[in-house]
Amino acid sequence: MEILFSPVPAVRCLGIDLGGSGFRLGVFDVGTGILCSKWQVIAHDGDTKPSSIVPRIRDSLIDIGWSGPIGLGFPGVVSDGRILTAPNLGDEWIELDLKGELENFHHGIFTMINDADAVALTEYSLGSSKNQNGTILTVTIGTGIGTTIQNNGAMVPNLEYGREPHPRLEGSLESHISASTRSEEGLSIGEWANRFQEGIEFLERLTEPDLIVLYGGIMEHWSEFSDLISSEAQIKPARFGTKAGALGAAIAVSKLC
Numbered sequence: 001m002e003i004l005f006s007p008v009p010a011v012r013c014l015g016i017d018l019g020g021s022g023f024r025l026g027v028f029d030v031g032t033g034i035l036c037s038k039w040q041v042i043a044h045d046g047d048t049k050p051s052s053i054v055p056r057i058r059d060s061l062i063d064i065g066w067s068g069p070i071g072l073g074f075p076g077v078v079s080d081g082r083i084l085t086a087p088n089l090g091d092e093w094i095e096l097d098l099k100g101e102l103e104n105f106h107h108g109i110f111t112m113i114n115d116a117d118a119v120a121l122t123e124y125s126l127g128s129s130k131n132q133n134g135t136i137l138t139v140t141i142g143t144g145i146g147t148t149i150q151n152n153g154a155m156v157p158n159l160e161y162g163r164e165p166h167p168r169l170e171g172s173l174e175s176h177i178s179a180s181t182r183s184e185e186g187l188s189i190g191e192w193a194n195r196f197q198e199g200i201e202f203l204e205r206l207t208e209p210d211l212i213v214l215y216g217g218i219m220e221h222w223s224e225f226s227d228l229i230s231s232e233a234q235i236k237p238a239r240f241g242t243k244a245g246a247l248g249a250a251i252a253v254s255k256l257c
Helices: 050-064 115-126 179-185 189-207 217-228 244-254
Strands: 012-018 022-029 040-043 070-074 110-114 135-141 145-151 154-156 211-215 234-237
Touching: 012 050, 012 115, 012 244, 022 050, 022 244, 040 050, 070 115, 070 244, 110 115, 110 244, 115 135, 115 145, 115 154, 115 211, 115 244, 135 189, 135 217, 145 189, 179 217, 189 211, 189 217, 211 217, 217 234
Parallel strands: 012 070, 070 110, 135 211, 211 234
Antiparallel strands: 012 022, 022 040, 135 145, 145 154
């Protein structure tokens, strides 16, 4: 299934970026990417069950005073508004009706998108891959590894190549090269970059990209490791920082407006 994203209309929508460690949300002008509200960042505090997180999302929406279109980036496979996997949050999220849980705020205009796909949509609409032809691989580096492929604007959703087996070691690719693994194992930037290079080579063989866009908090160290990784494709850092996921979710729901 391919999704073709057309140019974004100039409307305001709220985006939520739900991750393994917390969630972020804000209202955006989706034509420019400008934040039009207070930016909310809420940690999960160790409890990732819906019974803990959903009320916090509601509280944040009340705090902002929002009633309108809501897009939500989710860390797992989503399809037609259904949550199919939730590896970093837990099985209690599977098949949860988030649209229904938040219905008092969006009044029917709601969509979900994979969190990595949301970042890729932001970068393609307004960022480092804007107006780029060919095959674009966007890699999000965080609790796990998210991957998105776009070809001339057409996106194949929910790829989740980070959960593929590592080509040489036991476990998944993301269990060796994610930012959370770097923190847990106390790896230096150089040590992590050596591991990440192997991951880039694996993803390059799978996808044969023309451009690779890298996103995540670790990109604040880009100047330290940019010379330590290479690819036959051009590599660019993402233009947008921590707001990219929420903005991409807002852009996605703007298609319904």
